[in-house]
Amino acid sequence: NYEYGFFWYLYLDGNVQLEVKLTGIVSPMGVPEGTQPEFGNVVGRGVAAPHHQHLFCARLDFDVDGTVNEVYEVDAETMPPGPDNPWMNAFRPRATRFEHEQSAQRETDSARSRTWRIVNPQSRNGLGQPVAYKLVPTMSTPTMLAHPESSVGKRAGFARHNLWVTPYVRDERRAAGEYPNQHAGGDGLPRWTSADRSLLDTDVVVWYTFGVTHFVRPEDWPVMPVEYAGFLLSPYGFFDRNPALDLPATEECHHNG
Numbered sequence: 001n002y003e004y005g006f007f008w009y010l011y012l013d014g015n016v017q018l019e020v021k022l023t024g025i026v027s028p029m030g031v032p033e034g035t036q037p038e039f040g041n042v043v044g045r046g047v048a049a050p051h052h053q054h055l056f057c058a059r060l061d062f063d064v065d066g067t068v069n070e071v072y073e074v075d076a077e078t079m080p081p082g083p084d085n086p087w088m089n090a091f092r093p094r095a096t097r098f099e100h101e102q103s104a105q106r107e108t109d110s111a112r113s114r115t116w117r118i119v120n121p122q123s124r125n126g127l128g129q130p131v132a133y134k135l136v137p138t139m140s141t142p143t144m145l146a147h148p149e150s151s152v153g154k155r156a157g158f159a160r161h162n163l164w165v166t167p168y169v170r171d172e173r174r175a176a177g178e179y180p181n182q183h184a185g186g187d188g189l190p191r192w193t194s195a196d197r198s199l200l201d202t203d204v205v206v207w208y209t210f211g212v213t214h215f216v217r218p219e220d221w222p223v224m225p226v227e228y229a230g231f232l233l234s235p236y237g238f239f240d241r242n243p244a245l246d247l248p249a250t251e252e253c254h255h256n257g
Helices: 152-156 191-192
Strands: 002-010 016-024 040-044 049-050 053-059 068-077 091-096 115-122 131-139 163-167 204-214 225-236
Touching: 016 053, 040 115, 068 204, 115 204, 131 204, 163 191, 204 225
Parallel strands: none
Antiparallel strands: 002 016, 016 225, 040 049, 053 204, 068 091, 068 115, 115 131, 131 225, 163 204
């Protein structure tokens, strides 16, 4: 019996953050005292809870200064030693544009500081750069560990990747399709992206899968404290400078009494 809280934070510097808070009661099972089940952890005397996952998929219909956007994967790339890198400490961003749906099925990679940048190539900031926002993984970002041919694996195919990108279609609203419990599986993002549609010169939708892989602790019983998941949307050249520098001064408040 879980409860989820979804908290959107709109910051004065243009950042937009989603924080998901998870709490509730884990699914307990009785076990003989002194035993350790293979697929669960003991949380109390004679009580264990199974390993499980919580996976969410955010449908992000970006319109960065207009409806025609492009999506890039940006990785930190190290440079080999040489004349251009005499101190052997140079690195640079490597941006790869997604041109079709199949190539835009991706996973997070913290070792490369991977982010995804949503760009309007037709709009420029005051420095002549294309305006953009970037999607930043900020917390746990697992993919589904169940086998693709399992019941849940078939119905939650969206959870096989952290990132999907599709052209905007009004009726494509839910990552698992409209009726996943009544469907044999394969609906939603796996079915739509099988057409491998173009992602260029069009209105795009970014789908981001994130969540928690939960190996239950004794501290999670009988009611678990809050676990967190989420992501950050951050301006990248959308503004010409820090937009929080010229905020109006806060009026002083005086209380008489």
